[in-house]
Amino acid sequence: xxxxxxxxxxxxxxxxxxxxxxxxxxxxxxxxxxxxxxxxxxxxxxxxxxxxxxxxxxxxxxxxxxxxxxxxxxxxxxxxxxxxxxxxxxxxxxxxxxxxxxxxxxxxxxxxxxxxxxxxxxxxxxxxxxxxxxxxxxxxxxxxxxxxxxxxxxxxxxxxxxxxxxxxxxxxxxxxxxxxxxxxxxxxxxxxxxxxxxxxxxxxxxxxxxxxxxxxxxxxxxxxxxxxxxxxxxxxxxxxxxxxxxxxxxxxxxxxxxxxxxxxxxxxxxxxxxxxxxxxxxxxxxxxxxxxxxxxxxxxxxxxxxxxxxxxxxxxxxxxxxxxxxxxxxxxxxxxxxxxxxxxxxxxxxxxxxxxxxxxxxxxx
Amino acid sequence: xxxxxxxxxxxxxxxxxxxxxxxxxxxxxxxxxxxxxxxxxxxxxxxxxxxxxxxxxxxxxxxxxxxxxxxxxxxxxxxxxxxxxxxxxxxxxxxxxxxxxxxxxxxxxxxxxxxxxxxxxxxxxxxxxxxxxxxxxxxxxxxxxxxxxxxxxxxxxxxxxxxxxxxxxxxxxxxxxxxxxxxxxxxxxxxxxxxxxxxxxxxxxxxxxxxxxxxxxxxxxxxxxxxxxxxxxxxxxxxxxxxxxxxxxxxxxxxxxxxxxxxxxxxxxxxxxxxxxxxxxxxxxxxxxxxxxxxxxxxxxxxxxxxxxxxxxxxxxxxxxxxxxxxxxxxxxxxxxxxxxxxxxxxxxxxxxxxxxxxxxxxxxxxxxxxxxxxxxxxxxxxxxxxxxxxxxxxxxxxxxxxxxxxxxxxxxxxxxxxxxxxxxxxxxxxxxxxxxxxxxxxxxxxxxxxxxxxxxxxxxxxxx
Numbered sequence: 001x002x003x004x005x006x007x008x009x010x011x012x013x014x015x016x017x018x019x020x021x022x023x024x025x026x027x028x029x030x031x032x033x034x035x036x037x038x039x040x041x042x043x044x045x046x047x048x049x050x051x052x053x054x055x056x057x058x059x060x061x062x063x064x065x066x067x068x069x070x071x072x073x074x075x076x077x078x079x080x081x082x083x084x085x086x087x088x089x090x091x092x093x094x095x096x097x098x099x100x101x102x103x104x105x106x107x108x109x110x111x112x113x114x115x116x117x118x119x120x121x122x123x124x125x126x127x128x129x130x131x132x133x134x135x136x137x138x139x140x141x142x143x144x145x146x147x148x149x150x151x152x153x154x155x156x157x158x159x160x161x162x163x164x165x166x167x168x169x170x171x172x173x174x175x176x177x178x179x180x181x182x183x184x185x186x187x188x189x190x191x192x193x194x195x196x197x198x199x200x201x202x203x204x205x206x207x208x209x210x211x212x213x214x215x216x217x218x219x220x221x222x223x224x225x226x227x228x229x230x231x232x233x234x235x236x237x238x239x240x241x242x243x244x245x246x247x248x249x250x251x252x253x254x255x256x257x258x259x260x261x262x263x264x265x266x267x268x269x270x271x272x273x274x275x276x277x278x279x280x281x282x283x284x285x286x287x288x289x290x291x292x293x294x295x296x297x298x299x300x301x302x303x304x305x306x307x308x309x310x311x312x313x314x315x316x317x318x319x320x321x322x323x324x325x326x327x328x329x330x331x332x333x334x335x336x337x338x339x340x341x342x343x344x345x346x347x348x349x350x351x352x353x354x355x356x357x358x359x360x361x362x363x364x365x
Numbered sequence: 366x367x368x369x370x371x372x373x374x375x376x377x378x379x380x381x382x383x384x385x386x387x388x389x390x391x392x393x394x395x396x397x398x399x400x401x402x403x404x405x406x407x408x409x410x411x412x413x414x415x416x417x418x419x420x421x422x423x424x425x426x427x428x429x430x431x432x433x434x435x436x437x438x439x440x441x442x443x444x445x446x447x448x449x450x451x452x453x454x455x456x457x458x459x460x461x462x463x464x465x466x467x468x469x470x471x472x473x474x475x476x477x478x479x480x481x482x483x484x485x486x487x488x489x490x491x492x493x494x495x496x497x498x499x500x501x502x503x504x505x506x507x508x509x510x511x512x513x514x515x516x517x518x519x520x521x522x523x524x525x526x527x528x529x530x531x532x533x534x535x536x537x538x539x540x541x542x543x544x545x546x547x548x549x550x551x552x553x554x555x556x557x558x559x560x561x562x563x564x565x566x567x568x569x570x571x572x573x574x575x576x577x578x579x580x581x582x583x584x585x586x587x588x589x590x591x592x593x594x595x596x597x598x599x600x601x602x603x604x605x606x607x608x609x610x611x612x613x614x615x616x617x618x619x620x621x622x623x624x625x626x627x628x629x630x631x632x633x634x635x636x637x638x639x640x641x642x643x644x645x646x647x648x649x650x651x652x653x654x655x656x657x658x659x660x661x662x663x664x665x666x667x668x669x670x671x672x673x674x675x676x677x678x679x680x681x682x683x684x685x686x687x688x689x690x691x692x693x694x695x696x697x698x699x700x701x702x703x704x705x706x707x708x709x710x711x712x713x714x715x716x717x718x719x720x721x722x723x724x725x726x727x728x729x730x731x732x733x734x735x736x737x738x739x740x741x742x743x744x745x746x747x748x749x750x751x752x753x754x755x756x757x758x759x760x761x762x763x764x765x766x767x768x769x770x771x772x773x774x775x776x777x778x779x780x781x782x783x784x785x786x787x788x789x790x791x792x793x794x795x796x797x798x799x800x801x802x803x804x805x806x807x808x809x810x811x812x813x814x815x816x817x818x819x820x821x822x823x824x825x826x827x828x829x830x
Contacts, residue, residue: 003546003799004545006799006802006803007549008545009803010552010553010802011548011549011552013806013807014552014556014806014807014810015382017807017811018375019379019383021374021814022380025371025376053411055410058372058410062370062371062372065375065376066371072818075818075819076815076818076819078812078815079816079818079820080819082812086768087568087769087772088767089568090764090765108581152760152761153761154581235819
């Protein structure tokens with residue numbers, strides 16, 4: 001090919017790419033939600049004189065243009081593959097792959113955040129509890145704890161993390177569980193642990209709190225693929241997880257009340273299982289206040305579980321030891337409002353939080 | 366608006382190109398001006414008025430200077446014009462620096478003005494000054510306001526250079542040719558510049574940000590940061606200049622080159638002939654030579670060098686670390702002029718090592734948030750403060766960014782261009798390159814689009830100047 005032809009071809013190719021991009025940007029239907037990233041996409045900003053003069057229209061349009069770009073998912077995948085395969089980057093947007101597991105680099109340890117979290121827990125204890133309440137704390141390490149060492153990715157010193165949390169929460173008895181966990185106890189594409197793999201953790205917690213434990217569970221597998229939150233963030237072509245859940249007598253007889261929406265909900269919400277985030281099937285996902293009643297319990301012991309999303313999947317495994325478990329998520333409810341719904345008298349109290357929340361505790365109210 | 370944004374690439378540019386090439390020859394500068402105002406107003410709607418005022422003043426003073434340039438009044442008018450242009454720069458860029466230092470010295474508490482810095486003010490102010498001075502020196506004043514406004518506000522080079530002097534493109538404003546060859550050269554240059562920015566500079570910028578946020582500093586990490594930032598600023602700024610030159614070429618303009626592989630320099634003198642060339646030549650022609658240059662003896666020449674480099678540093682930012690940065694170059698250039706250059710000629714390797722070392726150190730100072738941080742970074746490079754030699758995070762970054770760093774080092778030298786030149790000289794090689802070029806450039810554009818779709822907002826470093 002001679003130079004003249006090449007110049008013409010280059011100009012035409014460039015023009016077609018830009019013009020094609022413009023036409024598709026303008027006329028292709030746009031989604032308002034990204035399933036893979038689990039977030040609302042930036043809408044087209046309102047065109048008004050005030051918005052333009054203040055510069056808000058333009059800055060919002062930048063976000064909209066990137067979010068509404070045609071074939072966005074394919075482009076995100078192309079970027080991820082280029083970063084990891086061409087530039088040999090060890091992570092893409094802070095997410096890395098190790099031994100088929102996706103994990104987020106969670107580091108460094110944020111001392112201020114730990115102090116704040118402990119402060120919030122202390123506030124609850126001082127406001128509501130008496131010497132008769134037994135208070136416990138347990139820290140769930142994130143998946144990075146088990147992957148980073150082998151893969152060479154930076155990570156926190158989880159031993160130091162737990163020790164520091166234990167020191168800060170000196171009002172609670174610490175129950176270690178990290179020795180019971182390994183990477184296979186977590187979903188490959190999600191942040192969370194697998195319910196069917198944490199019965200030993202539940203048993204440790206129940207025993208430490210002096211409650212009866214059960215080992216008699218039946219495992220069920222959800223009839224759909226589960227792509228966890230890291231899958232969408234990483235934008236890599238990885239296989240789906242299978243999501244399993246367990247049942248037993250106590251779980252099957254359990255009655256659950258959602259105080260946030262004042263309604264009965266199932267332990268395993270099959271509508272949520274068919275939704276955008278199947279992990280939300282465990283106690284219907286992010287709810288501020290739930291009560292689980294166990295009518296068949298051979299005890300009148302009650303537990304108040306302060307928890308994050310990891311708590312949704314372990315709570316059904318704890319119900320065998322209690323007549324009632326109240327799950328409070330103080331990311332979504334002010335602790336000052338708890339007395340309207342919870343009677344703390346003679347309750348055990350367990351603060352069960354993942355390192356992911358403790359290290360970013362500004363979400364705790 | 367950023368060149369490296371979806372809104373520019375897939376909205377502004379295609380629309381602009383269609384309108385520009387559909388417009389009749391007489392109307393092309395008007396289209397260019399209108400597009401440039403939208404481009405500028407996209408980021409700074411309020412400051413379009415300031416730029417418009419600067420252009421109007423430059424236009425009026427240009428006509429006056431031309432009329433009176435044979436008389437003493439011409440020099441006075443030219444001085445007033447430059448003074449007014451500089452006063453805008455002083456108000457918006459330097460006022461708080463002077464007030465803050467005045468307060469610090471006197472103990473007074475004069476309130477700071479806290480004016481937002483209009484993007485590109487340093488660049489277009491220098492272009493307007495160059496215009497009136499060029500007219501004073503004999504260049505014909507531009508009588509068509511649209512032509513002059515199109516020159517000052519031309520979006521490819523408006524906000525981060527290169528500083529295009531009026532005399533360089535006066536003729537092109539009215540007589541320029543458009544061709545497939547010119548457009549193809551422009552496209553190639555633009556895509557390569559975009560690649561330098563998105564694929565290299567942004568990733569190295571990420572590494573610098575990780576370093577800055579790290580609580581695990583080590584000597585290795587400091588050096589990794591210093592090398593990365595030196596490459597980052599080169600690829601960021603030269604990438605922008607490539608895009609500007611490329612866009613100019615698409616519209617029929619030939620802008621001056623701004624970079625010529627500065628990191629292969631064997632002295633600081635050579636480095637500044639290759640780095641931000643348009644700024645260096647601007648200071649040479651509009652400050653150094655008017656001050657007397659080297660025509661008034663060695664002593665005066667050294668004073669002139671000191672003044673020019675202090676101003677060069679100050680031009681980059683209203684902070685002491687920029688002034689120190691300029692003064693370091695003044696010192697090094699002086700030492701080279703006095704005796705070091707002859708010594709450097711004896712060893713090519715040592716001269717390269719010396720140049721790279723001091724350039725890298727200078728950029729560490731340049732990138733400090735303050736003088737304290739700059740000195741702290743320099744101390745870190747020397748291993749002061751009991752920091753460890755190596756940290757896990759530094760090793761991770763070294764591994765994770767190794768390919769980008771190697772690509773940066775290779776790309777900062779002319780090896781690839783030389784190789785392509787050699788291949789192109791052979792008939793088969795030339796045909797192969799012609800065949801591959803559109804495919805590779807289209808592929809690059811798609812990959813960079815992918816980075817933009819996935820990525821966050823990454824403004825160019827030189828926007829803050």
